[in-house]
Amino acid sequence: MALAGLVTLLIVTGCGRDTAEDRQVRIATGSKTAVYFKIGEAYGGIIDRELPGTDASVLVTAASAANMDLVTRGQAEVGFAQSDVLVTGGAPAPGLVALARVYDDLLHLVVRADSPVKGLGGLKGRRVSVGAQGSGTTVTVGRLLSVAGMADAVQRRDLNLDESIRSLRSGDIDAFFFSGGLPVTGIKELGADAGIRIVDLSEWAGELREAYSDVYVVRDVPTSAYSLPPVATIAVPNLLVVAATMPEDLAYDLTRLLMERRGELAAAHPAAERLELRAAISTLPVPLHPGAARYYKSVKP
CATH class of the missing domain: 3.40.190.10 (Periplasmic binding protein-like II)
Structure with a gap:
């Protein structure tokens, strides 16, 4: 039984x-x-x-x-x-x-606080992570660099977010891009224990819309996201x-x-x-x- x-x-x-x-x-x-x-x-x-x-x-x-x-x-x-x-x-x-x-993904361009990079043009000749292959970040950044006439102007690194954060912290890269919803946990943690800035990219939204798609808009990264001065950047749904x-x-x-x-x-x-x-x-x-x-x-x- x-x-x-x-x-x-x-x-x-x-x-x-x-x-x-x-x-x-x-x-x-x-x-x-x-x-x-x-x-x-x-x-x-x-x-x-x-x-x-x-x-x-x-x-x-x-x-x-x-x-x-x-x-x-x-x-x-x-x-x-x-x-x-x-x-x-x-x-x-x-x-x-x-x-x-x-939600909307906001394109972050992250540099160290003491970096001389104040805008997109400041990346010329520098080591920059443009996102992992297969990511939306890589697509958006590729288009951004193209409309800015900078497609071949940076030393590209294809790093994911974790790799980008480690590389910026160690000085192996000068800047990284990442597209994500606010707040991006890794960027918030990086900002809490290392000095960083987020670079304003809003001036390029119009050119991206004209060249590629009207999905590109401008959104603010408020102080509440990373305890940093507010900046505006490119966003995409x-x-x-x-x-x-x-x-x-x-x-x-x-x-x-x-x-x-x-x-x-x-x-x-x-x-x-x-x-x-x-x-x-x-x-x-x-x-x-x-x-x-x-x-x-x-x-x-």
């Missing part, structure tokens, strides 16, 4: 595991210290908890460009991506649609994207959980505090998934 009971328990347990894995939601994020990862990890936990028959997992990646590629190739169901990575020549990437505009072939009901539920549990996401990182209905639907020129659009219509006042 005991053996029969054990066999029954194993069968039930096995069935339960199979059911839980009937549908997977792999969320492509970024490095483990990035905003994408922190919000994505919390989002995955919410999906696991509240969508029966769904197994959510978080993928550590190089960020936006890599995430877009993973979703396009069916190796992730959901990905965080800067909208400039998703738009080329004014047209959105084929086969990808959005669940929401989550950050979207949560999925394949256009995702089932409508799943897209509806993923959007619903994103919005209904935004307080829980904000507890994981303050950037998610900017999640709100009116901004979330502003994903153009990337269209909303029909399931996401159905959710927003259902809660429209």
Whole structure:
């Protein structure tokens, strides 16, 4: 009898595991210290908890460009991506649609406090990290240096955020770029124990819009972010994207959980505090998934 009971328990347990894995939601994020990862990890936990028959997992990646590629190739169901990575020549990437505009990524140009670099032109001839290969940072910075006529004017380093912080601290580089939601934890920690400045890049937003896409805007980095003097910089909307072939009901539920549990996401990182209905639907020129659009219509006042 005991053996029969054990066999029954194993069968039930096995069935339960199979059911839980009937549908997977792999969320492509970024490095483990990035905003994408922190919000994505919390989002995955919410999906696991509240969508029966769904197994959510978080993928550590190089960020936006890599995430877009993973979703396009069916190796992730959901990905965080800067909208400039998703738009080329004014047209959105084929086969990808959005669940929401989550927050804006701000482009940080970080230098040591005693650096002579006061503007973008001051980087000429210097050792500069332009972001990890496959990141949205690399795309934005490549375009920025191009419109400034500086594509070949810096000694480029392809470093992720953690590597950039270590290299600036040790003096191996003179500056680094990073695009992320406020505040970027690694930059905040660097500023707390080492003197840094964030360089104003706002003058270049217009040229980026003219040359590439109107997704580029100017946003302030307030004193509250890093306890530094406020500066203005280039910002780009950050979207949560999925394949256009995702089932409508799943897209509806993923959007619903994103919005209904935004307080829980904000507890994981303050950037998610900017999640709100009116901004979330502003994903153009990337269209909303029909399931996401159905959710927003259902809660429209």
